[in-house]
Amino acid sequence: MLTKTQFLYYLQCPKYLWLYKNRKDLLEAEEDIGYKQAQGENVEYWAYQDYPDAIDCKTEGDIFTDINNTKNIISSSPQAVIQSSFFDGELFCRNDLLVRISEDEWNLIEVKATTKVEDIHIIDLAFQKQCLSSCGININKIYVYHVNNKYVRKGEINPEELISKEDVTDRVNFIEMSTRQKIKDALEFMKAYNDEPAVDIVKQCFNPYDCGFINYCWKNVPEHSVYDLSLKESDLRNLVKQGNLGIEDIPFNIITRENKKAYYQAYKIGKPIIDTYGIEEELSNISYPAYFLDYESYSPAVPLFDKFHPYQQMVFQYSLHRKESPDAPLEHFEFLSDNWINPLPSLLERLISDLRENGTIIVWNESFEKSRNKEMGEMYPKQREALKLINGRIYDLGTAFKKNYYVHKDFKGSWSIKAVLPVLIPELSYKELNIQGGSQASESYRELIDPSISPEKKESLKCDMLKYCELDTLAMVRILEAMEEIIRKRP
Ligand code: SF4
Structure with a gap:
């Protein structure tokens, strides 16, 4: 049996399909899966609103129960069915929505939580169409229902405005023949390979999706490898073919990006490359009192509150450290919205007051905080001026690292705080925390504001979220101190 998901794995990398079929025990849990599923289900709920009488073919049983149930439902001539399952003896597909348009013709609708139709959706639909047609289901039109990112919530959700309906019939038909051939190839591949196929790792592991077998396939990739250098695909392919995975002996001239060149040089000389004058110049942008600010945000496909559009980054929490002078004690302020209400009115009031009127506001990757402030100012004109001043x-404390004034091989050419912190301040770690990343914090918010959460769970979640966000700003405080120390110790 080849499912449409497995077919997409095959297209990404044949070994992905092989491992999925034969070594599922090695499959890693997908990150953010809870968030993605929640977004998908939410969008499906609104996309199905046009068809309130559609019959759900999904059962509590296995896929064969679903297939039989679908057969029974289809034979009762329904107007529309959701989550139908078909198996033609080789191919299995599950369809989001089938809408009957005549006695023997249907429209096929795929619901996606994305904000546009992607090429991969067309391939997915071409697979479904082939499976359906060999099961005797004739398809007339094919649509992708996706999220309209121009929609702005005003009161109850308006599904007509939230969901964009794109006719992709021609696009699917255009690749029908080539998809048929690829399906044939995938089926032959499945029959031909009893043993794990040898596949060179080039750029397929993260495109279009993160593969679920990266830990397994990458286990022999050296700590510092050719994959860390953002090389051109042809150069990478050549090196991999030669079995040259370490960065030791690769020719310098094939590295094109400045940050990767600097990384390579730091690796080669075996110590960090530090431009203390560059760091000093950067730090001269900071005037005390210094504030260290970090936002946490949630970006649901279906906006939770008025004024928001789909996937808008809604700030629900901040942590703020303040230092009056370089040697002054550290003060901490924080905000976390923990109820099912739009967090922005109270968050903005507190934020503007906590940030007072002067002093540098230090962030890491300023485009995020600045964009949120701009958006919030547009939504709340009374606060616009204050946010503009903020x-x-x-x-951006990351600038010195972005400009390669401090290059360490373990940054691997990245200037993200998650790369810099463990090198500069190894004792400050997220490992002990229950929340270890922004996406986990974001998922926790959705759980935190759920009216059905127990008071105990709410308290412990709140505590975890506050600790996580506080560490983000404390990390910046410590990194700045480390940078100041470097300048102080300059001979
Ligand atoms: S990790 Fe990469 S090489 Fe391994 S199966 Fe996945 S895509 Fe293929």
Whole structure:
């Protein structure tokens, strides 16, 4: 049996399909799966609103129960069915929505939580069409229902405005023949390979999706490898063919990006490359009192509150450290919205008051905080001026690393705080925390504001979320101190 998901694995990398079929025990849990599923289900709920009488073919049983149930439902001439399952003896597909348009013709609708139709959706639909047609289901039109990112919530959700309906019939028909051939190839591949196929790792592991077998396939890739250098695909392919995976002996001239060149040089000389004058120049942008600010945000496909559009980053939490002078004690302020209400009115009031009127506001990757401030100012005109002034005070502490004034081989050419922190301040770690990343914090918010959460769970979640966000700003405090120390110790 070849499912449409497995077919997509095959197209990404034949070994992905092989491992999925034969070594599922090695499959890693997908990150953010809870978030993605929740977004998908939400969008499906609104996309199905046009067809309130559609019959759900999904059962509590296995896929064969679903297939039989679908057969029974289809034979009762329904107007529309959701989650129908078909198996033609080789191919299995599950369809989001089938809408009957005549005695023997249907429209096929795929619901996606994305904001546009992607090429992979067309391939997915071409697979479904082939499976359906060999099961005797004739398809007339094919649509992708996806999220309209121009929609702005005002009161109850308006599904007509939230969901964009794109006719992709021609696009699917255009690749029908080539998809048929690829399906044939995938089926032959499945029959031909009893043993694990040898596949060179080039750029397929993260495109179009993160593969679920990366830990397994990458286990022999050296700590510092050719994959860390953002090489051109042809150069990478050549090196991999030669079995040259370490960065030791690769020719310098094939590295094109400046940050990767610097990384390579730091690796080669075996110590960090530090431009203390560059760091000093950067730090001269900071005037005390210094504030260290970090936002946490949630970006649901279906906006939770008025004024928001799909996938808008809604800030629900911040952590703020403040230092009056370089040697002054550290103060901490924080905000976390923990109820099912739009967090922005109270968050903005507190934020503007906590940030007072002068002093540099230090963030990491300023485009995120600045964009949120700009959006919030557009949504709340009374606060616009204050947010504009805040943006004028923002300084990005990552700049010195972005400009390669401090290059360490373990940054691997990245200037993200998650790369810099463990090198500069190894004792400050997220490992002990229950929340270890922004996406986990974001998922926790959705759980936190759920009215059905127990008071105990709410308290412990709140505590975890506050600790996580506080560490984000404390990390910046410590990194700045480390940078100041470097300058102080300069001979
Ligand atoms: S990790 Fe990469 S090489 Fe391994 S199966 Fe996945 S895509 Fe293929």
